[in-house]
Amino acid sequence: xxxxxxxxxxxxxxxxxxxxxxxxxxxxxxxxxxxxxxxxxxxxxxxxxxxxxxxxxxxxxxxxxxxxxxxxxxxxxxxxxxxxxxxxxxxxxxxxxxxxxxxxxxxxxxxxxxxxxxxxxxxxxxxxxxxxxxxxxxxxxxxxxxxxxxxxxxxxxxxxxxxxxxxxxxxxxxxxxxxxxxxxxxxxxxxxxxxxxxxxxxxxxxxxxxxxxxxxxxxxxxxxxxxxxxxxxxxxxxxxxxxxxxxxxxxxxxxxxxxxxxxxxxxxxxxxxxxxxxxxxxxxxxxxxxxxxxxxxxxxxxxxxxxxxxxxxxxxxxxxxxxxxxxxxxxxxxxxxxxxxxxxxxxxxxxxxxxxxxxxxxxxxxxxxxxxxxxxxxxxxxxxxxxxxxxxxxxxxxxxxxxxxxxxxxxxxxxxxxxxxxxxxx
Amino acid sequence: xxxxxxxxxxxxxxxxxxxxxxxxxxxxxxxxxxxxxxxxxxxxxxxxxxxxxxxxxxxxxxxxxxxxxxxxxxxxxxxxxxxxxxxxxxxxxxxxxxxxxxxxxxxxxxxxxxxxxxxxxxxxxxxxxxxxxxxxxxxxxxx
Numbered sequence: 001x002x003x004x005x006x007x008x009x010x011x012x013x014x015x016x017x018x019x020x021x022x023x024x025x026x027x028x029x030x031x032x033x034x035x036x037x038x039x040x041x042x043x044x045x046x047x048x049x050x051x052x053x054x055x056x057x058x059x060x061x062x063x064x065x066x067x068x069x070x071x072x073x074x075x076x077x078x079x080x081x082x083x084x085x086x087x088x089x090x091x092x093x094x095x096x097x098x099x100x101x102x103x104x105x106x107x108x109x110x111x112x113x114x115x116x117x118x119x120x121x122x123x124x125x126x127x128x129x130x131x132x133x134x135x136x137x138x139x140x141x142x143x144x145x146x147x148x149x150x151x152x153x154x155x156x157x158x159x160x161x162x163x164x165x166x167x168x169x170x171x172x173x174x175x176x177x178x179x180x181x182x183x184x185x186x187x188x189x190x191x192x193x194x195x196x197x198x199x200x201x202x203x204x205x206x207x208x209x210x211x212x213x214x215x216x217x218x219x220x221x222x223x224x225x226x227x228x229x230x231x232x233x234x235x236x237x238x239x240x241x242x243x244x245x246x247x248x249x250x251x252x253x254x255x256x257x258x259x260x261x262x263x264x265x266x267x268x269x270x271x272x273x274x275x276x277x278x279x280x281x282x283x284x285x286x287x288x289x290x291x292x293x294x295x296x297x298x299x300x301x302x303x304x305x306x307x308x309x310x311x312x313x314x315x316x317x318x319x320x321x322x323x324x325x326x327x328x329x330x331x332x333x334x335x336x337x338x339x340x341x342x343x344x345x346x347x348x349x350x351x352x353x354x355x356x357x358x359x360x361x362x363x364x365x366x367x368x369x370x371x372x373x374x375x376x377x378x379x380x381x382x383x384x385x386x387x388x389x390x391x392x393x394x395x396x397x398x399x400x401x402x403x404x405x406x407x408x409x410x411x412x413x414x415x416x417x418x419x420x421x422x423x424x425x426x
Numbered sequence: 427x428x429x430x431x432x433x434x435x436x437x438x439x440x441x442x443x444x445x446x447x448x449x450x451x452x453x454x455x456x457x458x459x460x461x462x463x464x465x466x467x468x469x470x471x472x473x474x475x476x477x478x479x480x481x482x483x484x485x486x487x488x489x490x491x492x493x494x495x496x497x498x499x500x501x502x503x504x505x506x507x508x509x510x511x512x513x514x515x516x517x518x519x520x521x522x523x524x525x526x527x528x529x530x531x532x533x534x535x536x537x538x539x540x541x542x543x544x545x546x547x548x549x550x551x552x553x554x555x556x557x558x559x560x561x562x563x564x565x566x567x568x569x
Contacts, residue, residue, distance in 0.1 A: 022524075024519035024522050024523065024524060024555075024557075024559070025522030025523065027519075027522070027555065086479075087479040087480070088479075090478070090479040091479045091480070131480075131506060131507070132477065132479055132480035132506050132507050133479065133480065133506070134506070134559075413482075414482060414483075417483075420483050420484055420485045420501065421482070421484050421485070421524060422484070422485050422486075422487045422524065423484050423485070423486060423487070423502070423517050423524040423525055423526040424487055424488050424523055424524065424525045424526070425486050425487065425488035425489060425490040425491045425496060425498065425525070425526050425527075425540070426487070426488035426490055426525075426545070
């Protein structure tokens with residue numbers, strides 16, 4: 001029974017990197033991206049981090065800082081980020097027999113038993129993703145997902161790694177675990193981090209070396225899994241993972257292979273309902289959505305098909321029916337007949353607090369949802385045929401006072417014909 | 427500023443051009459049940475895009491590539507997975523700007539050469555910020 005080798009591939013400062021691909025004059029310059037309505041800072045390039053630009057800070061409080069350092073400021077452009085994410089994921093899928101899309105900018109790959117070793121493969125992955133998509137990535141490798149995640153974090157922190165770190169060949173794994181604060185360990189989170197810190201457990205290493213009974217008594221089974229994973233025993237296969245923070249995701253492997261599009265759509269609708277309910281419980285709205293599908297390899301030996309599509313609602317929403325109709329359209333874009341589907345999922349992007357919006361669409365009760373979805377589809381069809389805003393829900397108002405402020409949005413370089421990048425021939 | 431219409435963003439700009447490929451010749455002037463003979467629909471993407479994840483569309487501004495049949499306003503299909511070689515038309519990032527030129531390597535030196543005698547070639551100096559952004563594989567030009 002050979003041990004599995006996991007790799008976690010993570011895009012560096014993903015949103016800022018996306019902006020740079022099409023704007024070479026931003027190379028080496030600090031870049032920040034703002035949330036909807038140009039509210040808060042949600043992404044920073046390495047240069048912006050070095051200047052001390054704080055994550056999550058309201059933009060208006062940083063105006064002086066932006067001006068003083070010539071920081072390039074962008075409104076969020078989920079059309080671009082979603083498309084670039086799909087390109088990265090499709091590129092990654094060529095490198096491993098199995099992969100798991102974990103968030104818009106992260107994926108786990110199974111690199112077990114590859115000739116030339118995992119680190120060599122990781123360097124090829126980095127090089128190829130950078131060349132094909134322009135996005136820089138870091139790769140962490142380890143015998144468990146938790147250690148791969150930890151190695152990824154270290155790879156990003158230490159420039160000498162050149163973006164790749166393999167935990168299993170690290171000269172001093174104990175020192176590496178010592179350097180990781182307990183709350184930064186994947187799956188521990190803030191609450192347990194604080195509890196453990198109260199007991200003087202401050203690092204990944206200290207947690208790993210705790211008596212198992214201590215962890216069993218005070219934490220959930222997930223805590224026990226995390227400890228075992230730090231010790232090198234894999235408990236989380238490619239299907240299981242603690243949820244990524246700052247995104248909401250719902251995905252499942254099907255009990256049996258699904259081949260019919262309608263069945264996939266139904267599954268997705270269910271996942272969407274689930275994440276939408278979560279969204280409302282937390283008082284959040286989503287500005288984008290990513291849908292992904294993965295198949296089994298087929299009999300002829302073709303590698304499995306994996307793809308993702310993104311969609312953005314006209315304004316951030318927590319409305320189940322709107323989100324379901326988006327998911328259906330995204331699925332239409334990536335569904336390919338003739339495959340046996342193994343897994344599908346939906347990730348909500350660009351989460352922010354509903355409080356900032358003047359408009360809140362309350363969720364329709366369940367029997368209404370289907371009618372609502374049909375209504376939405378009709379609405380979309382009419383607007384597609386006769387131009388946008390031909391029909392709009394009266395609730396959205398006529399004056400559109402609440403329309404999103406996106407004064408600094410970059411062009412949607414890859415998804416709108418009128419906004420393609422321009423090359424000078426002069 | 428109204429809000430944007432719902433848009434779906436896929437990893438490839440799929441505008442499936444459904445051009446039925448008729449396997450039976452049909453005499454003109456008759457409505458024909460030719461549907462039975464449609465073998466498959468042609469999708470232009472299959473022909474123009476070899477590496478969807480690495481392929482981008484870029485619009486041209488200017489006429490320095492006129493003699494390579496690249497006119498201002500044309501759309502270029504750019505494949506970043508292709509290795510740039512001497513003689514390729516490339517999109518280059520030169521001093522912070524995307525530019526379209528022909529790549530020339532001679533005696534260990536690198537040139538970006540226009541296809542229009544009104545413009546001069548540029549030698550890429552060691553200190554210039556330069557990278558080949560992608561290789562132009564097709565030129566989409568309105569007839």
